[in-house]
Amino acid sequence: MSDLALFATLAGAGLATFLIRLSFIAGERWLPRGDGLRAVLGYVPAAVLAALIAPELLVRDGTLYLAGDNLRLWAGLAAIGVALATRSVMATLAAGMAALWLLQWAAG
Incomplete structure (x- = not known):
């Protein structure tokens, strides 16, 4: 890939990200404002975090890996236990x- 193609790809991805975020700020007046939307949006951070972490715990070399020697899965289960017990982000990360x-x- 040439330097120009790489720069164009990065600039395009940056612009797309900017426009997606801007659409929620600039288009706020057109978005519904009910309690239902507010309740649904409350689940977004947990869903994004799960989408980021689950592949690290469950996938190795492109396949599902649930073997007993999957140390990341065991550590993730320990972190989930601490999260349920303490509801503390820092304690969960540390554990x-x-x-x-x-x-x-x-x-x-």
Whole structure:
């Protein structure tokens, strides 16, 4: 890929992202404002986070990987347990990373 093609691709992706975000700001007056929309939008952060994290926990080399030696899955389950128990983002992140490091250390 040439430098010009790379620059055009990055500029196009940046412009598309900008326009998508701008559409919600500039077009606010046309969006519905009911309690239903507000309730649905409350689930967006959790859905985005799950979409980002699930492939890291469940997929290896392009296939579903649920074997017992999947250390990321075990660390993710530990983090989910801490999240349910504490409802603390920092505790969840710390527990997940600590579990992953300990599992990797124990596995050698």
